[in-house]
Amino acid sequence: MIDSADQLVAAIRARKGRVTPQRRVILRHVQRLHGHFTAERLLAEVEPDLPGVSLPTVYATLDLFEDVGLVRRVVGLGGAEVYDSRPEPHHHLVCRSCGAVADLNAAGVDTEGVLGSAARTGFHPEEATLVVLGTCAVCARSQD
Amino acid sequence: MIDSADQLVAAIRARKGRVTPQRRVILRHVQRLHGHFTAERLLAEVEPDLPGVSLPTVYATLDLFEDVGLVRRVVGLGGAEVYDSRPEPHHHLVCRSCGAVADLNAAGVDTEGVLGSAARTGFHPEEATLVVLGTCAVCARSQD
DNA sequence: CTTTTTGCAAATGATTTGCATTAAC
DNA sequence: GTTAATGCAAATCATTTGCAAAAAG
Numbered sequence: 001m002i003d004s005a006d007q008l009v010a011a012i013r014a015r016k017g018r019v020t021p022q023r024r025v026i027l028r029h030v031q032r033l034h035g036h037f038t039a040e041r042l043l044a045e046v047e048p049d050l051p052g053v054s055l056p057t058v059y060a061t062l063d064l065f066e067d068v069g070l071v072r073r074v075v076g077l078g079g080a081e082v083y084d085s086r087p088e089p090h091h092h093l094v095c096r097s098c099g100a101v102a103d104l105n106a107a108g109v110d111t112e113g114v115l116g117s118a119a120r121t122g123f124h125p126e127e128a129t130l131v132v133l134g135t136c137a138v139c140a141r142s143q144d
Numbered sequence: 145m146i147d148s149a150d151q152l153v154a155a156i157r158a159r160k161g162r163v164t165p166q167r168r169v170i171l172r173h174v175q176r177l178h179g180h181f182t183a184e185r186l187l188a189e190v191e192p193d194l195p196g197v198s199l200p201t202v203y204a205t206l207d208l209f210e211d212v213g214l215v216r217r218v219v220g221l222g223g224a225e226v227y228d229s230r231p232e233p234h235h236h237l238v239c240r241s242c243g244a245v246a247d248l249n250a251a252g253v254d255t256e257g258v259l260g261s262a263a264r265t266g267f268h269p270e271e272a273t274l275v276v277l278g279t280c281a282v283c284a285r286s287q288d
Numbered sequence: 289c290t291t292t293t294t295g296c297a298a299a300t301g302a303t304t305t306g307c308a309t310t311a312a313c
Numbered sequence: 314g315t316t317a318a319t320g321c322a323a324a325t326c327a328t329t330t331g332c333a334a335a336a337a338g
Contacts, residue, residue: 104261106257109253
């Protein structure tokens with residue numbers, strides 16, 4: 001897993017890419033956010049350090065980071081794409097009302113078993129994640 | 145659960161809605177499809193029986209059917225919204241390449257336990273579904 | 289110098305909204 | 314007759330694409 005600028009540089013060089021200031025700064029902020037975010041949110045975060053960055057650059061960079069295993073796209077419910085800077089598969093709580101995504105640390109899923117059943121249907125499974133739909137504490141309070 | 149036109153009529157009347165030919169025909173096709181579909185696909189399906197139906201009507205009707213528990217929106221990965229005419233929560237295989245959604249009948253998930261953990265975080269869980277990401281048989285064959 | 293990456297503007301695709309008309313009740 | 318639902322056109326939102334200019338190697 002990539003967790004330093006040096007490792008990012010190595011990964012980029014390995015794929016004959018170029019190490020740009022944008023990529024360095026976006027890396028820093030992705031790591032600092034350490035959670036779930038949309039491209040739009042990341043742009044806002046990065047903007048002060050990189051005046052004039054564009055959304056297409058943020059998207060392109062997130063694609064690169066995804067290829068390299070630095071972030072993963074989270075399975076969500078419509079709306080904007082949510083990225084996660086925790087690259088191991090894990091479970092999520094998704095709020096139906098505001099779309100917020102949170103991690104859930106819970107046992108209770110036999111991942112290997114599930115992947116096995118999936119494979120037996122002819123599907124080529126990569127990962128199994130559990131999604132709990134419901135209402136987050138904030139939205140529940142403001143009577144949803 | 146609603147599984148006949150009569151029950152749909154009752155549910156619509158209960159909410160002071162109106163029983164239109166569009167709603168009847170769309171119900172028939174949703175039941176006939178008995179699986180996963182997008183609004184666009186459903187429109188194509190329904191069009192021959194209802195010349196001139198509009199996409200907004202299909203969306204509005206799907207919203208109604210969702211409220212009434214006839215269909216559910218499936219947790220997916222970007223792309224078009226996928227609806228499911230199987231209203232009980234169940235697990236899904238989602239193809240990263242073509243977006244296809246299939247059901248997975250697998251044990252291995254302690255739903256109650258997971259909902260409990262979710263509730264303990266202050267979240268108000270409604271349902272827990274497992275999503276297996278990977279490549280479907282068709283896409284795998286055409287070397288993804 | 290060569291090739292990738294950037295930023296901009298415009299395109300795309302899915303879903304939603306506004307509104308006048310039609311049709312349920 | 315009233316009021317909700319429809320169809321159309323236009324709006325919106327997130328993401329992607331095309332392309333010329335800038336910059337990395």
